[in-house]
Amino acid sequence: MSLNKPQKNLIFISLVTLFCLYISLPTDLKYFKIPRLNFKIGKLDFSKEIEIKQGLDIKGGVQVILDTDMSKIEDTDKQSALESLKDVVGRRVDLFGVSESAIKTLRNNNQYRLSIELPGVTDSKQALDLIGQTAKLEFAYPIFSETKTATQEPMLIGFNPADLGGADLKKAQVTFQTDDSLPAVAIEFKDEGTKKFAQITKENIGKPLAILLDGFPITMPNIESEILNGNAIITGNFTLEEAKDLSIKLNAGALPVPVKILSQKNIPATLGQESIQRSLLAGGIGLLMVVLFMVLYYGKMGILASIGLILYGLYTVTLYKIIPVVLSLPGIAGFLLSVGMAVDSNILIFERYKEEIRAGRQWQVALELAFGRAWGSIKDANTATVITGLILFNPLNWTFLNTSGAVRGFALTLILGILTSLFTGIVVTRTLLRVFFKGKSSNQIKK
Numbered sequence: 001m002s003l004n005k006p007q008k009n010l011i012f013i014s015l016v017t018l019f020c021l022y023i024s025l026p027t028d029l030k031y032f033k034i035p036r037l038n039f040k041i042g043k044l045d046f047s048k049e050i051e052i053k054q055g056l057d058i059k060g061g062v063q064v065i066l067d068t069d070m071s072k073i074e075d076t077d078k079q080s081a082l083e084s085l086k087d088v089v090g091r092r093v094d095l096f097g098v099s100e101s102a103i104k105t106l107r108n109n110n111q112y113r114l115s116i117e118l119p120g121v122t123d124s125k126q127a128l129d130l131i132g133q134t135a136k137l138e139f140a141y142p143i144f145s146e147t148k149t150a151t152q153e154p155m156l157i158g159f160n161p162a163d164l165g166g167a168d169l170k171k172a173q174v175t176f177q178t179d180d181s182l183p184a185v186a187i188e189f190k191d192e193g194t195k196k197f198a199q200i201t202k203e204n205i206g207k208p209l210a211i212l213l214d215g216f217p218i219t220m221p222n223i224e225s226e227i228l229n230g231n232a233i234i235t236g237n238f239t240l241e242e243a244k245d246l247s248i249k250l251n252a253g254a255l256p257v258p259v260k261i262l263s264q265k266n267i268p269a270t271l272g273q274e275s276i277q278r279s280l281l282a283g284g285i286g287l288l289m290v291v292l293f294m295v296l297y298y299g300k301m302g303i304l305a306s307i308g309l310i311l312y313g314l315y316t317v318t319l320y321k322i323i324p325v326v327l328s329l330p331g332i333a334g335f336l337l338s339v340g341m342a343v344d345s346n347i348l349i350f351e352r353y354k355e356e357i358r359a360g361r362q363w364q365v366a367l368e369l370a371f372g373r374a375w376g377s378i379k380d381a382n383t384a385t386v387i388t389g390l391i392l393f394n395p396l397n398w399t400f401l402n403t404s405g406a407v408r409g410f411a412l413t414l415i416l417g418i419l420t421s422l423f424t425g426i427v428v429t430r431t432l433l434r435v436f437f438k439g440k441s442s443n444q445i446k447k
Contacts, residue, residue: 006434013428017311020318023050050321054119055328055409060268061119064128067262068112077171077251082112084252085259087245088135088214089114113262119326128261137166137253138212141204142220159210159217162200166253168193170230174243177235183243185234187250194230202226211250218249279329283336287313290343298350300437305346308429312342316420320413330410338417341385345425348374367437371430378425382418389415 003011056063068085070078082105093101093116106113116131140159168189175186189197200209201223210220221234238246291309294302316335320327352374356366392411394401402408 006431009427009431010435013311013431017314020314023321024314024317050324052317052320053324053326055326055331056117056119056267057328059119060266061117062121062264063267064116064118064131064264065106065262066114066116066131066259068114069258069260070110070112073257078112079107080248080251081257082107082114084248085135085257086114087248088252089116089131092131092214093118114259117267128264135166135252135257136214137169137250138162138215139164139200140210140212142208142210142217159212162196162209164193164196164200168196169250169253172247172250174240174247175233177233182235183238183240184236185238185243185246185250187232187234189230191230194228197230197232198226198228201232213249213253219246279332283332286336287339290339294343294346301350301353301433304432304437305343305350305429307432308346308424309339309342311428312339312421312424315424316417319416319420323416325412325416326409327413328406328409330406331413334410334413335417338414338421341382341418342421342425344381345374345378345421346429348377349425349429363438367433371426375426378422382422386415386418389418 066085066089068082070081073081086103086105090101090103093103101119102115102117104115106115139162141162142156143158143160144154145157146154170188170190170193172185172187175184176182177184204223205225206223208220208222210217212218219234219236221236234246287309291306294305294309296302298305316338319325325331349370353366353370356369357363359366361369389411392402393408393415
């Protein structure tokens with residue numbers, strides 16, 4: 001027996017829902033445990049429970065302000081040095097396992113500082129030891145074993161330091177190759193570094209030279225010729241963003257910025273467990289009232305719409321876990337606001353349905369016309385809100401727009417909620433109505 005389109009959509013929705021239940025529900029429930037599959041997709045590990053990341057106001061943590069010593073950095077390079085420091089600290093924090101951290105550059109006249117917020121960190125001393133060090137840039141010769149990999153390439157087993165480091169590098173900047181205009185990175189050495197680099201390139205033509213930052217290789221170009229003037233270009237089919245990223249990493253060592261901890265404080269969960277529970281209770285009561293209104297006012301249609309609303313909440317929580325979204329009080333507010341907008345879509349559709357029935361159309365026709373004619377209003381309203389959310393979120397980090405983490409958290413949950421509500425309102429609720437709803441004829445609808 002062949003399935004029609006609504007039935008196929010229902011199977012798809014059921015599979016999506018089962019997947020979201022698997023991600024959203026905790027593994028250890030009261031009466032049974034949910035088994036976890038042992039597989040990975042990229043960085044996403046499905047072999048363990050995926051948790052919602054919590055912000056400082058919910059989970060607490062550590063806030064550190066680093067002050068930089070820019071006395072040996074020229075004025076034109078100070079902002080670049082600060083951005084390089086931010087990049088290095090960000091990678092160190094990621095290694096520490098605090099991927100939901102917030103790192104910001106602070107500039108006031110001649111003061112260049114870095115603000116670091118680490119939610120959920122309890123070992124503050126270890127975190128400070130990790131981030132409170134100057135970046136170390138090294139040049140090294142890669143060491144390969146005689147054993148080859150499956151692709152017949154020699155296996156990299158380590159590095160042998162060369163007599164060349166970040167103190168010898170003057171600066172790095174993005175440039176473009178003259179032959180094909182592809183992005184590249186130009187590096188310039190100081191006087192002493194020029195001599196060292198000339199000797200290295202003379203003795204290692206045709207061999208790779210690794211560049212390490214904090215012990216990790218960031219690039220490994222081949223030496224094509226002897227370079228005597230201390231100016232070299234690193235090529236490698238880079239995109240512009242990749243070239244910029246490599247330039248920042250090189251400058252992190254080329255422009256060493258000593259740092260000291262200006263202030264450090266443990267931040268308690270400002271909301272407190274009781275406040276969190278009350279917020280969740282208020283959200284649950286609000287959702288229940290919305291469901292009761294939909295059921296009492298729209299009957300069977302309201303019941304199916306309420307099921308769609310519950311699925312909306314499930315899908316949204318799943319997105320929060322997978323992305324992941326750092327959930328704070330403003331983020332919770334954005335989610336609750338998007339719930340109201342999800343209900344608005346259903347109300348527009350149902351009211352349009354009643355108008356079509358009153359015009360004398362059969363309920364099947366009225367249902368399809370209701371979705372089609374309400375879509376224009378739903379699309380315009382949600383598009384305007386998404387645009388506003390993008391302005392608040394400021395994904396391109398424009399300085400003339402908002403840069404507050406709290407506002408961005410609100411904007412992100414609002415945008416995700418709106419996009420999810422469009423899916424549940426137009427696809428999920430429509431499919432449920434097509435499969436399970438049987439309407440009344442026009443003479444049974446009160447005018």
